[in-house]
Amino acid sequence: MFRRSRRRACFSIAILATLGWCGAANAANKCELQASPEIPVTISGLRALIKTRINGAEATLVLDSGAFYSILNRAGSSQYNLALTSAPYGLTLVGVGGATSDIAMTTVDDFGLASASFKKVQFLVTGSGFGNDAVGLLGQNFLRIADVEYDFGHGFMKIVRPKGCGDAPLAYWTSPSQTFSMIDLERLTQADFMTVGSAFVNGQKMRVTFDTGAPDSFITLAAAARAGITPESPGVVAAGSIWGTGRRLVRSWIAPFASFKIGSEEVQHTHLRIAATDSTFSDMLIGADFFLSHHVYVSNAQRKLYFTYNGGPVFDLSTSSASALQEGEAEPTNAAEFERRGLALDARKDYSHAIADLTRACELEPTNATYFYNRALARSENKQYQEASEDLDQALKLKPDYVEALLRRAEVRVANHDAAGASTDLDLADKAAAKESEFRLRFAQLYSAIGHSQSAIDQYDSWIANHDGDARLATALNGRCWDRALLGRELDQALADCNRAIKQRRDAAAFLDSRGLVWLRRGEFAKAIADYDAALRLQPQLAWSHYGRGLSKLRLGKKAEAEVDIAAASKIDAGIVGKAANFGIAPP
Numbered sequence: 001m002f003r004r005s006r007r008r009a010c011f012s013i014a015i016l017a018t019l020g021w022c023g024a025a026n027a028a029n030k031c032e033l034q035a036s037p038e039i040p041v042t043i044s045g046l047r048a049l050i051k052t053r054i055n056g057a058e059a060t061l062v063l064d065s066g067a068f069y070s071i072l073n074r075a076g077s078s079q080y081n082l083a084l085t086s087a088p089y090g091l092t093l094v095g096v097g098g099a100t101s102d103i104a105m106t107t108v109d110d111f112g113l114a115s116a117s118f119k120k121v122q123f124l125v126t127g128s129g130f131g132n133d134a135v136g137l138l139g140q141n142f143l144r145i146a147d148v149e150y151d152f153g154h155g156f157m158k159i160v161r162p163k164g165c166g167d168a169p170l171a172y173w174t175s176p177s178q179t180f181s182m183i184d185l186e187r188l189t190q191a192d193f194m195t196v197g198s199a200f201v202n203g204q205k206m207r208v209t210f211d212t213g214a215p216d217s218f219i220t221l222a223a224a225a226r227a228g229i230t231p232e233s234p235g236v237v238a239a240g241s242i243w244g245t246g247r248r249l250v251r252s253w254i255a256p257f258a259s260f261k262i263g264s265e266e267v268q269h270t271h272l273r274i275a276a277t278d279s280t281f282s283d284m285l286i287g288a289d290f291f292l293s294h295h296v297y298v299s300n301a302q303r304k305l306y307f308t309y310n311g312g313p314v315f316d317l318s319t320s321s322a323s324a325l326q327e328g329e330a331e332p333t334n335a336a337e338f339e340r341r342g343l344a345l346d347a348r349k350d351y352s353h354a355i356a357d358l359t360r361a362c363e364l365e366p367t368n369a370t371y372f373y374n375r376a377l378a379r380s381e382n383k384q385y386q387e388a389s390e391d392l393d394q395a396l397k398l399k400p401d402y403v404e405a406l407l408r409r410a411e412v413r414v415a416n417h418d419a420a421g422a423s424t425d426l427d428l429a430d431k432a433a434a435k436e437s438e439f440r441l442r443f444a445q446l447y448s449a450i451g452h453s454q455s456a457i458d459q460y461d462s463w464i465a466n467h468d469g470d471a472r473l474a475t476a477l478n479g480r481c482w483d484r485a486l487l488g489r490e491l492d493q494a495l496a497d498c499n500r501a502i503k504q505r506r507d508a509a510a511f512l513d514s515r516g517l518v519w520l521r522r523g524e525f526a527k528a529i530a531d532y533d534a535a536l537r538l539q540p541q542l543a544w545s546h547y548g549r550g551l552s553k554l555r556l557g558k559k560a561e562a563e564v565d566i567a568a569a570s571k572i573d574a575g576i577v578g579k580a581a582n583f584g585i586a587p588p
Contacts, residue, residue: 155340
C-alpha cells in the first residue's frame with residue numbers, strides 16, 4: 001500500500017531529459033528519464049540533509065542510502081505528535097555503533113518532499129540521534145522506488161524513472177566525449193536492500209555499500225588487514241571515534257593505502273579511514289565524501305551505478321583547502337544555488353570559493369539569515385574570526401530566535417570567557433528550540449561550561465529522555481552526573497548516572513573523575529581516591545582528579561600526600577581552587 005501510493009505520487013512529473021545517445025541497440029527506442037525537480041541537499045559538515053514536511057511541519061532528515069528503512073528518532077516522533085506502534089517481532093537494527101532492538105514504528109499521514117506529497121509513509125522509530133538537529137533518516141524503502149541521482153557538489157538529488165532505456169547507459173549529464181564509470185550492483189532481498197557493489201583496495205576485492213548517511217568513507221578492520229594494513233602499520237594515526245546507529249562509539253584510524261579502484265577510476269597513494277567495526281554485511285562504506293567528489297546515478301532498474309569525477313579529494317581526510325571547483329562548470333543562477341554549492345565547497349575545505357559563493361548568496365538575498373549564518377561557519381573554519389562574528393550578529397539581527405546562530409555565538413562567547421553573554425544567548429535559544437530538540441545536549445554542555453549547573457541538568461534531562469539508544473548517551477549521563485556532583489545534590493541519581501556511563505565506556509578518564517567527585521561529596525573518600533587513581537592513570541593531567549584526590553586524602557588524614565596533589569592540580573589549572581570553592585568544594 002505504502003509503496004504503491006508513493007509510485008503514483010512520485011512520477012506525476014515532467015520529463016527531464018531525452019537521451020539520444022543510448023547506443024545502436026536502442027536506436028529504435030527513445031530512452032526517456034522522467035525525473036523529479038531538483039531536491040535541494042544541504043551539506044552540513046559532511047551530513048547530507050534534506051528539508052521535508054511531516055504533517056505540514058518542516059522536518060530535517062539525513063539522506064541515507066545506507067539505511068534499509070527510513071527512521072525517526074523518539075524525540076522527533078514526540079515533537080510531531082506521532083502515534084507509535086510495535087515494530088515487527090525480532091526486528092534488530094545494526095549500525096556502526098552496534099545493534100538495537102528497541103524499535104517502534106509510526107506512520108506519517110502526510111509526508112512532503114520538495115513539491116510532492118506522499119500519504120501514509122512509514123518510519124521506524126529509535127532512541128538514536130542523528131546530529132545537526134535532524135530528526136531522522138530518509139532510507140531505502142523510499143529511495144528504491146525508482147532510480148536516484150546524487151549531485152552533492154551542486155547541492156541536489158533527483159528521483160528518476162527511466163522509460164524505454166533497457167540497458168542503455170544513464171550518465172545523461174556527460175557529453176559524447178566525456179568518460180564515465182559504471183559498476184554492477186548486487187541483487188539483494190527487499191529486507192536487505194541497499195546500494196552494494198565492488199571496489200578494490202590495494203588490489204583486494206571489497207564489498208562496498210554506497211552510504212550517503214556516512215559522513216566519511218571507511219574500511220573495516222578485517223578488510224583493511226586483508227589489504228595489508230593494520231592500526232600498527234607505518235603511517236597509521238589514531239583519528240578519534242565515530243558513531244552511528246547503536247550505543248557504541250567506534251575507534252578509527254587514518255591510514256595510507258597504495259590504491260583504491262572503483263569501476264574505471266583509480267586513486268593511487270590515498271588515505272582511508274579504518275573503523276574498529278567488522279561488519280558482516282560490507283567491507284567498506286562509501287560515504288558522503290565520495291558523493292561530494294562525484295556525480296552519481298544509481299539505477300535500481302538496471303542494478304548499475306554510474307558516476308563521473310567532479311574534482312577535489314575523493315576522500316575528505318586532508319586539512320588542505322585546494323580548489324574543489326570544476327573548470328568551466330556552469331555558475332549558479334540564484335541565491336539558493338550559490339548557498340548549496342558554497343556549503344558543498346565548505347565541506348570539502350575549499351574555504352575561499354565557499355565564502356565567495358556564500359557572499360554571493362548574501363548579496364542576492366540580504367534578508368536571509370541562513371546565508372549569513374553559513375558564511376559565519378565558513379569564515380570561522382577559515383580563521384576569519386572577526387568577520388564570522390559579524391555574520392553571526394547579522395544573522396541574529398535578521399532572525400533573533402535563530403537557534404543555531406544563538407548556539408554558535410554562545411560557543412564563541414564561552415571561548416572568550418564571556419559567561420554573561422553566553423548565558424543570554426543560551427536562554428534565548430532554550431526558549432526558541434523545541435523541547436525535543438537535538439541541540440539540547442549542546443545547551444547542557446555550554447551551560448555547564450559557564451557554571452550554570454542546574455540549567456545544564458535540566459537540559460540533560462530533556463535530551464536523555466529521548467535518546468536512550470544513542471551513542472552519545474554515556475557522555476550525557478556523565479555530564480549530568482558531574483553537574484549534580486558539583487551542586488552536591490541528588491547524589492544517588494548522580495552515582496547511578498556515572499555508573500551507567502562507566503559501564504558503557506570503562507576507559508573514559510572523565511567519567512571516573514566525575515564519579516570520584518560523587519564519592520567525595522558522599523563522604524566515601526577511599527572510593528573517591530580509587531576512582532581518581534584510575535582516572536589519572538588514564539589521563540595524568542586532570543586537574544580536578546588531582547584536586548579531588550587531594551581533598552579526599554586530607555579528610556583521611558594524609559596531609560603530606562594531599563598537599564602534593566593539590567599543588568599538582570594548581571600547576572595544571574591555576575584557578576582550580578577558586579572554581580571548586582564556588583561550589584562549596586574546599587579543604588576542611
